[in-house]
Amino acid sequence: MASFDLFYEIINNPGRYAINWKKETGNKVIGYFCSYAPEEIITAAGALPYRILAGSGSISKADAHLQAYSCSLVRGALEDALNGRLDFLDGTVFPHTCDSIQRLSDIWRMNAGFKFHADVMVPVKLNTASAGDYMTSILDKFKKELEKLTGIEIAREKLKEAISIYNSIKKNLSRLYAIRRDAPDVIKSSDIHAIFKAAMVMDRRRLLEELERLIADLGENDRAPDTADKRIVLSGGLCSMPDIYKTIEKSGGVVVWDDFCTGSRYFEGEINTKVEPLRSIADRYMERVVCPAKHKSLFSRGEYLVNAVKENRADGVIFFLLKFCDPHAFDYPYMKEMLEKENIPSVLFEIEDQLPSEGQINTRCEAFMEML
């Protein structure tokens, strides 16, 4: 029997995990936002990359710095920082993504009081040679900043080792998605969600071991997919709401893919180990499917979604839009239209701080499944 206990234990209190890790290793913990943070470099520096996902309590202190029209991620994270709930961090990395994160970085730098603060100014377009060169140059800049913080030189060999760990982690995470797609009753989406959340805060070597063990335990289970369930692809903003998976499962759906930066986008794209390390990390970002705050081509995200539906034999798409999240909100209409052209049904859930009331979301979810 495969056990997910460890992952749940970590995500129930990721801060405690990081504090213990720090005690055991004596190394630094670096908080980061978004999947454009070069985790490989942080790991190579011997530090723990710790993804700041969402706030853990109600908002009071952050209100003095952020207007009500900023998204819940930005407000929640600032609240945690100001309340001392992230005191174990030695510093934070802000890759440039959306306007809200851009200003959060300033407010954070001016108020949160961490000694290390890095703005990794990721290019906004990921489709030109000059952007690729620039990306490599800022990764190098970031590497030097980390070296200054830790006082340790990040040797090329260390980077290569970190890259290979990440490549293996990503291969295993993608394996989990494949198992779920082919046999949805072997691993539940809520469990996968827990694993991903844990994966972004855990010691990465330990994570790799645990993933390998887990996949071995899941076995080559080739039970036929439950055909009665509707196969769903999720799309949109970061969905750190585990309840949604249960709701979908309860209403007769099963999640087979997503385009989340906390999901498929996290593991897609292998880093080429034959190229210079920093260049190869940059290349992966340039090639991977983009976040809506970045530009690759006019239709890249829509095409990706349509393909995800087809390749995973899905019946429909559920969009999640986090309130006040501009990049996703701008993409939604054209992506929906591209789905319509292919006769793929979709439904939109808007999320404020919390999911809409359980009753409401159940009803809408059930209605959607029936329609499929």
Added chain:
Amino acid sequence: MSDPNKAIDPEVERRKIKSVKRMKEIMTEYYIEAKTPKEQTGKKIAWITSGGPVEPLIVMDVIPVYPENYGAMIGASKMGTDLCEKAESMGYASDLCSYARADIASATVNGGPIGGLPEPDMLICCNNICGTVLKWYEVQARYFNVPLFILDTPVCHTEYSAEIKQYVEKQVTEYIEFLEGVCGKKFDYDKMVEVGELSVRGQELWQEVLDTTMNRPSPMTCFDAFFHLALIVTLRGTQPVVDYYEMLLAEMKQRIKDGISMVTDEKYRLLWDNLPIWYRTRWLSDKFAAHGACLVADTYTSGWCSSLKYMDKTDFLGSLAEGYTRIFLNTGTDQMADNILEMAKKYNADGLVIHSNRSCKPYSLGQYDIQKIVQEKMHIPTLVIEADMIDERIFAESQIETRIDAFIEMLE
């Protein structure tokens, strides 16, 4: 408030800025040319963001069109809410920038005060003002099916790094190659020198116009600046801009000589932060004037000369990257606060009015910190008005009125 039946008040007439008429003419001519069928003008049209480098377009004889300027016109004509609602019915969330919403909707229905903008042959998007413009121009590039050039100017949170410099400079070359491709002709570097000089000259003159408000009493207010801004935004790099601002500057100097102030009995001098509330400029201007409060300067209109210090008139193309990357909106919140502190000193401000503009996150998030810094360092009262630049649904009149009154009391 003006009443059409009232007899002309000579005092009011005396205060009116006479150059306004010429300004309206220039803008009308500009839009007439832009809307003339391309077969007649033989010119291509580019849509460009307000902070984008327009000068190379002028060199290529391309007509630049600014959806944001049109957004302001839509707002001032009180047509913003309708168009925003239309965009929402197309699936765009109501929290998105109202300029973007209005423009996306307007393109599909030829909406707004001049019945829509002329169709673009290309789109030029420079993200030195926000990330919204990237998404917005992607939408339009899909809709019009025309090439999109993105000039990526990374935010200078704390520095204009060597990496950023190299990247943006490379893109300036790519921009010119792009224009040569779309226009099918070579770029004229000699003409660039001329256009560059005119651009810098225009910006210098605009700064001089804005600086006339250092005089007490001030010959104009920021509400006038909001209006006269249109030229430096849309026609930067051309002779008419230089000529016009010379004329406006002369008029302002004359007003100072003649002791003509814009606000009767100027008692308080205030700063404005963020975009105007276009559908309420008149209301706000009257409201403040009634208390003898003159909004002498603002961060928005001075934004178009905020990087003069990085521009080199003798090597415009060489300094373009730095000048366009280091505009104030593309810097850190602490630098934006410094900018306001400097302005407060320069213009002798007694208070700061902050428009917390729900449309514009890069401009508005961080304002609370700026407010705190200004209060601590300058000990002047501050007022936050929660609104939106063109979506009237956000404007709570009576609440705002009460807050303005309370703010004025603090000034006393």
